[in-house]
Amino acid sequence: MAEPVAVGDPMLPKVAEVVARRRELADTWTIELVTEAQGLLAFRPGQFNMLYAFGVGEAAISVSGDPAGADRLIHTIRDVGKVSAALAGLKPGARLGVRGPFGSAWPVEAAVGQDVVVMAGGLGLAPLRPALYRLLAERQRFGRIALLYGTRSPSDILYAKELARWRAQLDLQLEVTVDHAGTDWHGHVGVVTSLLPRVVFDPARTVALLCGPEVMMRFGALALQDLGVAPGAIHLSLERHMKCALGHCGRCQFGSQFVCKDGPVASFAKVGRLLTIKEL
Amino acid sequence: METHGLQEILSGHRFFADLDPALCALVAGCGRNVRFEAGDYLFHEGEPADRFFLLRHGRVAFEVTAPGRGPLRFLTVGEGEVVGVSWLVPPYRWNYDAKALETIRAIALDAKCLRDKCEADHHLGYELMKRFVPELVRRLHATRLQMFDVYGQHG
Numbered sequence: 001m002a003e004p005v006a007v008g009d010p011m012l013p014k015v016a017e018v019v020a021r022r023r024e025l026a027d028t029w030t031i032e033l034v035t036e037a038q039g040l041l042a043f044r045p046g047q048f049n050m051l052y053a054f055g056v057g058e059a060a061i062s063v064s065g066d067p068a069g070a071d072r073l074i075h076t077i078r079d080v081g082k083v084s085a086a087l088a089g090l091k092p093g094a095r096l097g098v099r100g101p102f103g104s105a106w107p108v109e110a111a112v113g114q115d116v117v118v119m120a121g122g123l124g125l126a127p128l129r130p131a132l133y134r135l136l137a138e139r140q141r142f143g144r145i146a147l148l149y150g151t152r153s154p155s156d157i158l159y160a161k162e163l164a165r166w167r168a169q170l171d172l173q174l175e176v177t178v179d180h181a182g183t184d185w186h187g188h189v190g191v192v193t194s195l196l197p198r199v200v201f202d203p204a205r206t207v208a209l210l211c212g213p214e215v216m217m218r219f220g221a222l223a224l225q226d227l228g229v230a231p232g233a234i235h236l237s238l239e240r241h242m243k244c245a246l247g248h249c250g251r252c253q254f255g256s257q258f259v260c261k262d263g264p265v266a267s268f269a270k271v272g273r274l275l276t277i278k279e280l
Numbered sequence: 281m282e283t284h285g286l287q288e289i290l291s292g293h294r295f296f297a298d299l300d301p302a303l304c305a306l307v308a309g310c311g312r313n314v315r316f317e318a319g320d321y322l323f324h325e326g327e328p329a330d331r332f333f334l335l336r337h338g339r340v341a342f343e344v345t346a347p348g349r350g351p352l353r354f355l356t357v358g359e360g361e362v363v364g365v366s367w368l369v370p371p372y373r374w375n376y377d378a379k380a381l382e383t384i385r386a387i388a389l390d391a392k393c394l395r396d397k398c399e400a401d402h403h404l405g406y407e408l409m410k411r412f413v414p415e416l417v418r419r420l421h422a423t424r425l426q427m428f429d430v431y432g433q434h435g
Contacts, residue, residue, distance in 0.1 A: 179354075191425050212430075
């Protein structure tokens with residue numbers, strides 16, 4: 001399958017319209033977009049779009065919807081700054097600019113016949129959700145699938161209804177943990193790597209997909225490696241400030257690579273050492 | 281009879297896996313089977329840390345109470361894990377509450393009994409150190425990550 005890439009002038013945003021908006025968390029919203037522009041709707045899990053709030057600015061936001069037959073673009077956005085606040089605040093009927101899709105994708109095809117460990121932290125579940133849709137849609141092609149999700153507190157659990165639905169699915173191992181909780185939380189409390197002993201997978205034939213804060217991914221990847229998962233089979237989604245999304249401006253340079261063009265998804269074998277270099 | 285049964289349970293527990301049978305027998309001499317129901321406390325903050333627990337079944341939550349905020353849960357542990365490390369170092373006092381989240385079956389090990397045996401047999405002490413230090417390092421590291429609040433807003 002040809003990799004979906006931005007068509008036409010990749011620097012020229014196409015117009016999309018917000019048709020739905022829902023609050024996920026106190027500071028996080030999901031918006032659904034429709035567009036008549038060609039090439040925007042096809043994406044591979046892990047790719048991102050540059051969303052442009054007119055008059056405010058542009059930000060790289062991963063696509064978090066279902067890649068199969070999507071008739072709308074779905075983005076989950078956390079309000080952390082001027083641009084993301086403007087994007088998260090767009091209500092149905094509002095228009096915005098979209099460029100994309102950009103970047104590398106989760107290696108879902110490479111995971112066929114393998115066990116899959118998906119480790120998500122906080123909002124990192126959003127870029128992984130398209131991969132999960134894909135894995136679950138073609139469940140029989142994969143071995144065991146485990147989703148380990150860690151977040152700050154019970155009120156910070158993203159896509160809680162969807163997680164509950166997946167938990168009911170008997171062929172998916174799902175474990176959720178939070179960093180701290182009150183006594184009304186009966187789930188696990190602790191760091192996300194502490195969930196690893198609770199799930200079953202064969203490290204020698206496992207593909208791992210990790211997304212979350214970089215500190216979490218570093219230690220998550222090392223924990224998986226310690227269990228015997230090959231560094232080349234551990235994939236992370238990197239995040240750096242981006243401008244052009246084409247590898248031209250250098251804003252997201254990461255060693256000899258550009259996160260926008262060579263990433264965001266990269267193997268731990270490729271970027272593991274770079275993650276320990278403070279200047280990057 | 282009970283000690284022999286405990287020795288078997290201990291040798292099958294993840295925490296004491298591969299421990300020399302003679303040393304395992306020494307440890308078993310300090311242990312007994314215990315059971316707690318959901319909602320029971322294994323111990324409370326401030327109490328003497330005179331024992332620790334090897335969980336065989338069920339989950340335990342560690343909590344500290346902050347004024348105005350009620351109990352805060354900062355870690356849960358389950359089957360195959362250990363509850364309590366404060367018995368290792370003076371003043372042997374618990375620093376948090378440990379609450380059973382469900383029915384707990386565990387082996388409780390008498391702290392003084394075990395410390396005395398370690399003093400008398402440094403080989404046993406070394407074997408215990410090899411098991412407890414990685415656990416302490418893991419918890420220290422995890423606590424550091426929790427303190428970083430990595431999922432919070434840092435934009």
